[in-house]
Amino acid sequence: LEPVKLGFIAAQSGPLGVLGAEQKRGLDLALEALGGKLGDRPVELYTSDSRGVPGTAVQEVSKLIEKEGVDVITGGTASNEILAMVKPISKAGVTLVGSNGGPSPLAGKECNPGYYSVAFQNDQWSNGMGTYMSDHGVKRAYFIGMDYQAGWDHVGGAQSSFKGETVAKVFTPQAQLDFSAELAQIRAAKPDGVFAFYPGGAAIAFVKQYAQAGLSKTIPLYSNAGLVDTLFLPSFGDNAVGVVISSHYSADLDNPANKKFVADFQAKYKRDPSSYAASQYDAVMLIDHALRAVGGDKVDKAKLRAALATAKFDSVRGAFKFNTNHMPIQNIYVQKVERDKNGELTLRLLGVAQENAADRYAQDCAMSK
Amino acid sequence: MTILTLLEQLFNGLQYGMLLFLMAIGVTLIFGVMRLVNLAHGSMFMVGGYLASAGLQASGSFWVAIACALVGSAVLGVVLEILVIRPLYKRGHLDQLLATFGVTLTLNELVVVIWGREPVFMPIPQFLAGQVHLLGVPYPVYRLAITVVAVVAGLVLMWLVARTRFGMLVRAGADNRMMVAGLGVNVVALYTLVFSLAAVLAGLAGMMSGPLISMQPAVGDPILILTLSVVCIGGFGSIRGALVASLMIGLLDTFGRIFAPQWFGAMGNTLANMLVYIIMAFVLFFKPAGLFSIAGKKA
Amino acid sequence: MTRQLVRPLQRTWILWALLALLLLLPFLGEPYYVKLATRMVVFGLAALSLDLLVGYMGLISFGHAAFMGVGAYTVGILASNGVDVAWVAWPLAMLAGAVLALCIGAVSLRCNGLYFIFITLAFSQMVFYGAQSLRQYGGDDGFSLEAPSVFFPGVDASDHTVLFYVATFLLLAVLYVCKRLVASPFGRVAVGVRDNEPRLEAVGVQPYPYKLAMFVVSGAIAALAGALMANLTGFVSPGYVSWLVSGELLIMVILGSFGTLVGPILGAALFVLFEYVLSDWTEHWMLVFGPLLVLRVLLLKDGIYGLLLKPGQASAASPAASAHVAPAANGEPS
């Protein structure tokens, strides 16, 4: 059997480098678990740094495809770089198996046969959370987020599935790291719950200041894995305790694939895996199964692309399948930040917010018809 | 909005302004004395925060953390001044911008190499945790502490510059460097000291901000841009200008963030994002050399 | 003093040889390198436009990415609305760049020195946030170019060889125009602004219209580079307008030697190359690039292209070197 050339592209440097590094951990762990083979073929791995910048991502993709001649590409960190990468990848007959994010254009009008999101569609987390909040006694909710595309998506997503009263929906400037003014507004508004979405450093700043302002004691904070994630837990300290989030993955999930994954990850990195590592791990497993299904001596890129849609693999998330728009249909889980018996911060699984959640964009996708 | 909330927002705006002032004062001091634009000031902020966090991790004591941050920033300031900054005094602003930009890139990456990309944690010290009631408004003690530190730092610096021999020399050096040397004072060392002092101020701001925000690589960059805007509005080289502009931005930004979206909807959000820059363009349109330009000196 | 490495004649030959090599690149059959070269050419065009301001007028713009961005957005938005003919879209992009430059310039040019640097930064940040607020165009995420720019039916910018030759042709054409421009009476006045503005006023020239005109020309060229960039990456996003890009453009100009037109183009090529080689080598490439930048400023006063010039030429061309060398220059109050 000829080796398979696997391209991995993710932000290795720049502000999003943290996420890319975690994706890389998932990738490494999956390849190790598979004994360095994909679909029984030896693997030639080509790694690229997208820096989380669309222009660079396109440039690097071109290198992977035209210079290295990869058969399939996995990874993708920022939504905007994925948006930029999909067209050139697809045009070259190659397929992107995305392991983070699923931008709504690519789920709807611009959906593309050359792109699969193994992770989630961007709205899924928040839709789940909105539902959960309504179901758990939040009547008046305050929505707040960063003023940028993902902020609009997540806050909008949560609000659209939330059935109670929206006290306010606030977007704050991007460069802002001090939220005292907004927190004062929240205190004055006295909502039952706050849904917040912030990425990266702003998330930590927001959660910390929320706790420091004494709000965490009176008004529960809801969000999704974009705000608080295993990966960043240590950076929050006690401030994050009590925050409730939704995600497509939890390290507490009780299924064999996940047990093995978590155990391996624990052994290697001494902590729970994050959803970024899990998604990438799944992405590699998916490619492995699809390659196996395709067979043949040489890797047939077109057949591989088709096989990805139906390949059955044991996802660490349990039940998993692709929607017609190549976005996942999966459970959205609710978790809470707590101190475990050892005094370590952990995300405890509370339950399922939404079962077999699909996204609302599939109907706009030409592949669905 | 109730009076109490309004009052709380006023405190917030003042506190934000004072934190900006802590940063701005260093930039404006360096410019006023050495005619140097320093894009590495944001990195000093970052390094201060990281050093404090590292000190805390290593020792568990906040006092060690503070010492680490301040001494570390001072040393870094001295090293940078000697290696990079010194040859830049006689160069144009463009060279200064680029070289200090290079320093920023280097320091940002160095932080990644040493501490990794994950944000580092820094808690509020126990004795500054909790809330106090200020005129009936519940207010985090730590934020109050920041304001106090910034006010004290500002007063100390003003006293230093206005009342001490060191300050006289610094001002004299800004007037005429050669003449100060001609009267027997080691201007080279004086400049190193001033640069290092500015680094300490930035490090102090970084250290104080650590428990509020998260320290991560390049965290100083947006703060630098904001600081430069403040200094520009106030007038490069003017400490008074830095103070006025900091408070102005602190208050306008705080209230702008709240009211602009209420008044203008989504458009208001965009305005809030741009607010500082709009203020800057507005001020510079009417006063092309800032609010308090130092007379007779070209920036 | 920089030592003379090559004689002017040799230098000309070196440049022609480089150009010939560049033009032969697509025949190597390595599409990836063609794209890389196109990137160099596009940034070269942007750096060239910035050199008109920095090198010839002494106006340090820290917001030049705004014009590239507006060019890219114009092409992207037009494509989304069904206008994909390059003959229409690109001139419109340049027009948009020119209009934006006119607005920004009209206000910014009231300021001098540092204030000019930072007010241009402020305006580019406004453009940045403006771009991010365009929800129908993906906000912060940006959006894919619906269709590549079409030159003739069947010939469009999605063919990278075509785009490469088009970009190179445009670069050479603009370089020629700029050469004429800086040698024209207008260009001489520009140098006058850079050298000595009070004197210029005293010989009866009002500098403001000249500065504004140059700002507009420069903005239009940068917008053209943006239009090319949109086609090269097939994507448009506010990232194009980031202050970091403005900084990078300045680095390119300085790296190559400002006030020489050709230098910044070389600087852009080198920058792209550095970025490619270094980031391929280590994820911590900034740790190498940062110090390189510092060293360039401290050691290589006349830039890369300056190395190729004879000492006298280089210093006559660069404003930094023409500053007075009086020993008391740093001391006497002025």
Add this chain to the structure above:
Amino acid sequence: MSAPLLEVQALGKKYGALVVTDGVSLTVNKGELHALIGPNGAGKTTLISQIAGQLMPDSGRIFLEGDDITSLAPPQRTQRGVGRSFQITSIFSSMTAQENVALAVRASLGQSFRFWKPASQYEQAREQAYELLALVGLGGCGHAPCNELAHGQLRQLELALALAAAPKVLVLDEPMAGLGPVEAQHMVGLLQALKKDYGILLIEHDMEAVFALADRISVLVAGRIVLSGTADDVRNSDEVRQAYLGDDDA
């Protein structure tokens, strides 16, 4: 009689508490050289900066051929006919001497805002530039970059730049400063020749030159004109001796 070429009326200027120009009035007629002398810091340079527009006076008016030019910007004053030279040489340092002058000539011919034809191909400007260079004594060094010119030559270039704008009145700030005896002699001759076509306001510390050239001399002390008269008036005034020439006969 027609209005004087240049007339300054009760000009006043303060820097903070320091009065630099204190109610100065003077006139310059066509064909006349009016010299302005006075100790360092008396406010001579400040005065002509106000005449040429680089500084705005706090009070008073300035007229050129009877038109009020007080509020005009420097370029407009130059276009109206005020040509000035600077005490501290002020030229375009990265250009050659010829390019310096040609730039100024093109400006006066209204040929500056042109974008395509190379500047060097503007024949009229080129010719005039060469003539002016020859006139001030720089005939041979038109193509030398300015940083290769000697101080004295730069002073001559400074004058050429002032003349290039085709002025009616020349305002010259110490054109002789830094010139060697031969060049100074040449400059005196040149000003003598120029005098009849222009009105000249000359600031100079070189008394020999002033006495040789001036039709009228005004003495400025601490921002005030203390005396205005002929060379002999000045020579014989005790006040001027005291304030400026010194009471020393040694």
Add this chain to the structure above:
Amino acid sequence: MREAGDAATGREVLLQFDKVCSGYGLGQVLFDVSLRVNKGEVVSLMGRNGMGKTTLIRTAMGMLVPRDGQVSFAERRLNGMAMHRVAALGLGWVPEGRFIFPSLSVEENLMATASNRRGSTQPWTLERIYELFPRLHERRRNGGGQLSGGEQQMLTIGRALMTNPRLLILDEATEGLAPKIRQEIWQTLAAIKGTGQSILVVDKDVRALARLADRHYMIEKGCIAWQGDSTALLADAQLAKRYVGI
């Protein structure tokens, strides 16, 4: 090696120029200049505009590095020494063009660089300076930039004295001053001389210099053209005319 004391007078040598060449950029201004100032002595340097007087002072202060020859101060070689170290050795400089610090008040101007490095028993203090220049006392709270030219000149002299120099160097201290103020300055200098202060003074006022200084140097085109004492100077009327040009 030179002998420590001056052979003729037996006095300690302070400033010594030994065949010094110096200048700016490519141009040379001083040619083989030799000059000496002894302790307790007042020496004048005269010459027309542009002859190199200021250049000589700048070379002494370390602002310019001699291209050839040797500059020394009290046995210490100064060539190439940083300016602040030269000044700290005890050269008190009153530069041409005054250069007070405009953003400092009068008192701060005096205080900022004040020092008493050699632990003089009768150091110059603010009180003594104000005694010398009562005008400065009146204006001690004013900004340096608000002073009149004459006051600025007093301030620069006071400022230099406050460093308690072993040698006071005055470059055109009376330039551009009203005659009355000049008179005052000369009287002051005489008073300072009375305290035993060594002075090197550059000026064009021959009569005043002849009264004040012990020895004189005439400089022409960068060379020392004449030297001698006051009697010799006054004896030859042509001398001043020729070298100072009055």
